[in-house]
Amino acid sequence: MGPTPQPPSTGLLLSGGIDSAVLLDQLLKRGWQVVPFYIETGCGWQECEQSAIDRFLDRMAQPGLSPLVVLKMPLADLYGKHWSITGARVPGDATPDEAVYLPGRNPLLLIKPALWCAEHDIEQLALATLVANPFLDATANFFTSFEDMLREAVGASVQISRPFERLTKQQVLELGRDLPLELTLSCLSPARGIHCGRCNKCAERYRAFTEAGIEDRTTYAIRPQLASHSSTLR
Numbered sequence: 001m002g003p004t005p006q007p008p009s010t011g012l013l014l015s016g017g018i019d020s021a022v023l024l025d026q027l028l029k030r031g032w033q034v035v036p037f038y039i040e041t042g043c044g045w046q047e048c049e050q051s052a053i054d055r056f057l058d059r060m061a062q063p064g065l066s067p068l069v070v071l072k073m074p075l076a077d078l079y080g081k082h083w084s085i086t087g088a089r090v091p092g093d094a095t096p097d098e099a100v101y102l103p104g105r106n107p108l109l110l111i112k113p114a115l116w117c118a119e120h121d122i123e124q125l126a127l128a129t130l131v132a133n134p135f136l137d138a139t140a141n142f143f144t145s146f147e148d149m150l151r152e153a154v155g156a157s158v159q160i161s162r163p164f165e166r167l168t169k170q171q172v173l174e175l176g177r178d179l180p181l182e183l184t185l186s187c188l189s190p191a192r193g194i195h196c197g198r199c200n201k202c203a204e205r206y207r208a209f210t211e212a213g214i215e216d217r218t219t220y221a222i223r224p225q226l227a228s229h230s231s232t233l234r
Contacts, residue, residue: 006033007031007032007033007064008031008032008033008124009032009033009034009035009122009124010027010032010033010034010035010122010124010125010126010161011034011035011036011037011113011114011116011117011122011124011125011126012024012027012034012035012036012037012125012126012127013037013039013109013110013113013125013126013127013128014036014037014038014053014068015049015128016038016048016049016050016052016053016056016184016185016186017128017184017185017186018172018173018176018181018184018186018205018208019128019130019164019169019172020127020128021056021176021179021181021183021184022128022164022172022173022175022176022179022181023126023128023163023164024036024056024060024065025060025175025176025179026163026175027126027163028060028062028064028065031064032064033064033066034064034065034066035066035069035117035120035122036053036057036065036066036068036069037068037069037070037071037112037113037116037125038050038053038068038069038070038071039070039071039072039073039108039109039112039113040070040071040072040073040074041073041074041075041108041109042074042075042076042085043075043084043085044084044085044086044087044090044188044189045185045187045188045189045190048185048187048190048191048192048193049185049190050070051185051193052183052184052185052193053068054068055183056180056183056184059180059183069113069116071112071113071116073108073109073111073112075108078103079102079103082102083188084102084188087189090188090189090198090199090200091188091199091200092198092199092200093197093198093199093200093202093203093224093225094203094225095200097132097134097200097204098134099200100188100200100201101135104137105135105137106127106135106137106138106142106146107137107146110125110127110146110160113125114146114150114158114160115150115154117158118150118154118156118158122158123157123158123159124158124159124161125158125159125160125161126161126162126163127160127161127162128162128163128164128172129162129164129165130164130165130167130168130169130172131164131165131166131167131168132168132169140165143160143162146160147159147160169204169208169211169212170208170211170212173208173209173212173214174212174214177214181217181218182217182218182219186201186202186204186205187199187201187202187205188200188201188202191221194219194220194221195218195219195220195221196220196221196222197220197221197222197223197224198221198222198224202220202224203224203225203226205218205224206218206220206223206224206226207224207226210226
């Protein structure tokens with residue numbers, strides 16, 4: 001008998017939120033060996049976000065899941081007094097998606113994991129971008145240009161895979177209906193691991209569960225208010 005074929009490997013950028021958690025499950029079900037990445041940026045939600053990732057990865061532990069790779073990309077010197085660093089004037093539950101714009105978020109979060117993948121001969125890095133994402137660094141043109149830049153810079157090809165790029169939030173929640181999504185975190189101002197219930201992301205999360213008709217087992221400090229604008233939950 002010949003050697004047992006190795007499963008294909010992919011990196012996965014984990015945010016601690018619903019979309020990347022569901023994508024992790026989908027990749028594992030498809031037989032991928034998944035290397036999860038978390039980027040420490042120093043944003044106000046980092047500590048709670050990392051705890052959420054640890055809890056979810058513990059629950060998802062299986063042979064196809066590699067240990068979490070933590071990389072640092074501190075943004076305080078770049079973002080200065082931005083709300084994501086200071087925690088002041090965090091976009092509230094009635095704000096539009098554009099209110100949570102973080103300058104250069106995707107290139108900043110992608111560059112180190114992409115280089116790590118190139119150095120470890122992993123040819124794919126997955127990102128849980130959805131169809132409704134309104135930002136310029138989430139377009140097909142951006143990702144193609146990023147791949148081209150990386151190829152020119154290091155001579156290696158790493159595909160930025162976006163399996164959910166045509167899916168809505170409700171479709172992603174349906175895929176993850178049976179997962180422990182209450183362990184994930186989508187909050188701009190969490191306290192002791194609890195969703196604040198007042199911010200843009202909490203409202204987005206609550207609305208997505210409500211519109212999908214799926215029980216929301218999230219613990220909120222207060223119940224979020226629903227508003228009628230689009231969702232780009234991370």
